[in-house]
Amino acid sequence: MSSEEFSNASDNEDEMFPIPTSGCTINALGSNLVVIGGWNPHHFDPWIRSHDHGYVRKIYKHNLYTRLWSEHRCYIPQENCPIETACHCTFQLTSNTLLFFGGSMSPMNVSESSNKVFIYSMKDESWKAVDCVGGPGQTPSTEVGHWWGRAGFLAGTTLTICTGNYVTDQLEVNQLRIDSEPYRWEKLVPRSGAEFTFPLVKHQIVVYDNKVFVFGGSVNFMRRNRSETFQGTLASLPTFDLLTKKWSYTQCAIDEKYAELWPFAPSVVLVGHHVFLTGGALFHNGDSVDLLDAVLRLDLKEKSWNAFSTLKGKGRFFHASCVTDDGRLCVYGGCLEMEYMTSARSNEVEFIQCTVPTLYQCALMAFCASERGVMTTNRLHNAKDGRVAVIEQLKIEGFPEFVLRDLL
Structure with missing residues (x-):
């Protein structure tokens, strides 16, 4: 998509608008899409004191009908705002507010992931830091040995976070109750002998029928010369039962073409009882990489996958997706080439109709x-x-x- 198709609001006249990113999030608020943050190795942010100047600390709004972009205030002159605006999670809280959690702490030059919570008001264009409570060990740890973030899913008034922890070598599950203030954290400790001892990063989750389903991710991203100890497939999904506190594998029917795939940094959304998985990177023999250009749909009732559509180009990874009120799957941003550090990023929204609009x-x-x-x-x-x-x-x-x- 050319820069002429966007409003001209970039600080740098030579920089496209919106700034292409990976590691961003996208949410549908009524007739608008809201994009927050991301990272681009070719971007330089001189205004925020940060070790990593590639962070894109921007908030963009895209109207679904007019296709016009605008920029919302994100920082100056604000306080109480996050600087960890990549590999974070965002969720619609109300028609005008977003819940923001976590993000990479590489701006502070540490290999950790944030566990801070914020609320952003689209109406006021302002941030609010949220103080959360929880007993010892109940809050998601920041000391996870990497800055690749966490997977999250908001269902009703419960935010579920699934963290790949390089320190404990496990997937850890925490839940935040937001039905009353102060918000309260709880760590869900798996029963002895039922742990998941593979600390995946850049995985995705959905919560359905009191179960956390895990999609994609890698144990050794950026260390691909090491053998991958976890060999996941879309035919056998890691699953955490919220009632029994046990990890297991959910077996799914799938075409043999996709059965052995386990994409790194895909994006997933839940629509009713269907999961839509888009893109991701595919590692081969621990080294070479391809991009997944498929849109796959999983029926969680029937436990069956099918190929639903395809993405433009060769696919993407480290992107974001959401579903609008009119049933369109929106895929935004991400890396368009296989090398993460040098790849071109996208600033295009791709639409795929999932349900019938009114x-x-x-x-x-x-x-x-x-x-x-x-x-x-x-x-x-x-x-x-x-x-x-x-x-x-x-x-x-x-x-x-x-x-x-x-x-x-």
Whole structure:
């Protein structure tokens, strides 16, 4: 996607907008996508005191109907904001707020992962640091021996975090209860003899039917000359039972073409009882790497995989995905080439229809693609300080308020 298709709001005139990243997150809030953070080896951030200047401490919003990008305030002059904005987790909390957890601590020049919690308000463009409680050993450890982050999943008022810990050589599961303040951490200790003794990094999880299903990841990323001690496959998923506190493997039917795959740094989303897995890197013989260009769907009721679609190009890894209200799977960012440190990053949103959109959603997409729709969205987004007056004029012209709200 060319830079001309984005709003011009980059600090560096030669830098594309949004800045292409890996290790970012994307969430759907109503008619908008929100992208937070990421990392790019060719980006330089001089404003935040950091050991690693490749961090992209930005928040971008992409309207699903107008396809226009805008930038939200992330830092200056704020306090109480995270600087660990890569390999973090974000989740929709309300229609205007996001829950932010963790992230790489390489900006502080340490091989650890953060366990801090923040809330970001899209309306106020502000951060709030959240104080969480928990007894000794209940909070996710920061001393995990790497900065590749954790996997997380928010279901209702429970945030589940699954950490690959190089220090303990285990996958560790913690849960944060957010139904009342203060938020409270609890560590779920597996029963003796039922541990998972492989500290995966850049894996993904979903929680379904009181079970944590693990997808992808590597034990020895960035150390591929060492033999991989864990040989996972999509046909046999590591699974943690939240009720019995036991690890086991869930056997899944899958085409033999994909049965032996175990992608590193894929992205997964849960839609009903279906998991959509996109992309990832595939290691061969502990050294060579290919990219997965498939979109695979897992039926968690039937325990059966099928090939659902394909990604553009050769695939990607270290990317992010989410599902919108109109049933579109959105895939964003990531590395487009096999070498992580030098690969080009993406700033393109790829859409894959997963469910049937409503007639209203179809009509609004068609309107925005029309000549009048383009003129209307340009009036809204070019007005800036005079946007309120433009909105009032459009109401007089017959535009319902809920339609205008979806275009902003």
